Amino acid sequence: MSSFAQRNAHFDRLFATNNLFWLGQNTNHLPMHPRVRQAMIDSIEAEEFHAYAPPGGFTALSRGIVADLGLPQDAAAALITDGAVAALATVCRAYCEPGTNFVTTDPGWKWPMQFAQQAGADVREIPIYDPAAGYRLTPAQLRDNADRNTRIVYLVDPNNPLGICYTRTEMQAFCEIARGVGAYLLHDCTYRDFAENHVLAADLYPEGAITIYSFSKWLGLAGLRIGAVVADHRIIERLAPYSAATLGSSVVAQRAAQAGLAVKKEWMTGVQRTQRRNQAAIKEAVDKIPGLNVPIYPSNGNFVIIECVELGLRPEALATVYAQRGIMIRQGSYHTPRFGSRFVKVSTTVPSEWVDAFCRELPDAINAARGVNDIPELF
Numbered sequence: 001m002s003s004f005a006q007r008n009a010h011f012d013r014l015f016a017t018n019n020l021f022w023l024g025q026n027t028n029h030l031p032m033h034p035r036v037r038q039a040m041i042d043s044i045e046a047e048e049f050h051a052y053a054p055p056g057g058f059t060a061l062s063r064g065i066v067a068d069l070g071l072p073q074d075a076a077a078a079l080i081t082d083g084a085v086a087a088l089a090t091v092c093r094a095y096c097e098p099g100t101n102f103v104t105t106d107p108g109w110k111w112p113m114q115f116a117q118q119a120g121a122d123v124r125e126i127p128i129y130d131p132a133a134g135y136r137l138t139p140a141q142l143r144d145n146a147d148r149n150t151r152i153v154y155l156v157d158p159n160n161p162l163g164i165c166y167t168r169t170e171m172q173a174f175c176e177i178a179r180g181v182g183a184y185l186l187h188d189c190t191y192r193d194f195a196e197n198h199v200l201a202a203d204l205y206p207e208g209a210i211t212i213y214s215f216s217k218w219l220g221l222a223g224l225r226i227g228a229v230v231a232d233h234r235i236i237e238r239l240a241p242y243s244a245a246t247l248g249s250s251v252v253a254q255r256a257a258q259a260g261l262a263v264k265k266e267w268m269t270g271v272q273r274t275q276r277r278n279q280a281a282i283k284e285a286v287d288k289i290p291g292l293n294v295p296i297y298p299s300n301g302n303f304v305i306i307e308c309v310e311l312g313l314r315p316e317a318l319a320t321v322y323a324q325r326g327i328m329i330r331q332g333s334y335h336t337p338r339f340g341s342r343f344v345k346v347s348t349t350v351p352s353e354w355v356d357a358f359c360r361e362l363p364d365a366i367n368a369a370r371g372v373n374d375i376p377e378l379f
């Protein structure tokens with residue numbers, strides 16, 4: 001089987017697993033808000049999906065996203081895409097070309113690097129897995145890696161998988177550096193709503209920041225594929241011809257997203273309560289096992305990483321054992337070949353029973369993982 005066919009079969013198997021505990025993809029599995037469900041039912045019953053949505057998305061939804069970010073409607077616009085990943089692909093296709101470079105962090109999120117490379121850019125990954133620097137990109141590192149050929153500085157903030165979130169001072173420095181070399185600051189804010197305090201680059205660098213917005217994590221719409229790219233009108237005009245959603249994104253998904261925005265405050269209060277409780281439960285379970293640790297706590301994302309390198313344990317072995325027990329967690333190598341042998345990642349926007357099962361199994365899963373020699377390919 002080709003490696004793509006294998007990858008597809010892997011996720012097909014996961015979907016076909018009854019009662020799988022999805023703790024690996026930072027998706028949100030909490031029962032949906034009744035208003036979101038009703039919006040989808042209403043849309044289906046009205047059969048409005050027979051028509052294509054507007055190419056940039058329903059105006060009410062675009063404006064709702066801009067308002068949710070707290071950006072001025074006259075200065076910023078949102079282009080609706082099939083998830084944040086399609087927004088990232090659109091930006092890379094529009095701006096990357098041979099002779100340019102794309103600067104990002106390691107760890108970070110791998111798909112945009114692939115998009116940038118495909119468009120001909122040279123990808124520069126700056127290592128940030130360093131406790132001495134608080135697992136954060138420093139302005140000095142960015143300054144050393146950015147130059148006049150840098151077209152995009154791609155920051156995942158809060159960082160997936162680390163869960164760190166940049167301060168206003170740091171973000172100001174990053175924006176200044178990007179502005180200084182004439183680069184766009186591509187600010188992937190997929191996990192923004194889980195952060196204690198989040199600073200938007202768009203507030204500091206309105207003419208050059210491009211904000212990536214997702215409905216997968218805070219609202220739980222991953223399988224519906226809906227997200228957006230938000231930037232000043234001039235940038236959106238440039239991006240629009242590169243969007244693959246030129247016939248519009250899913251009508252039903254957009255209705256769900258609109259309903260989600262209307263109940264966001266109430267919804268997120270409950271989501272945060274559960275996911276913070278889940279983070280605490282994982283930390284408590286990990287702290288009982290010498291050699292295992294949660295290096296970044298609390299996480300500003302809906303996930304935590306668990307370091308297992310001191311135990312001499314391969315993350316893939318632990319992920320394999322958990323998979324055999326109906327629990328999906330993520331091996332670090334999904335995010336970073338360089339640091340991936342150090343950790344696994346566990347998602348927290350899930351029912352607490354799922355996290356409790358993970359915690360209960362942990363001591364035994366570690367023992368079992370030591371005996372695993374035959375590790376199937378994980379993706």
Ligand SMILES: Cc1ncc(COP(=O)(O)O)c(C=O)c1O
Pocket residue numbers: 025026082083084085086109156160188190213214215216222226227
């Ligand atoms: C940093 C980051 N950006 C974007 C995405 C994809 O978001 P979406 O589901 O909206 O395409 C993910 C998903 O895991 C992510 O971690």
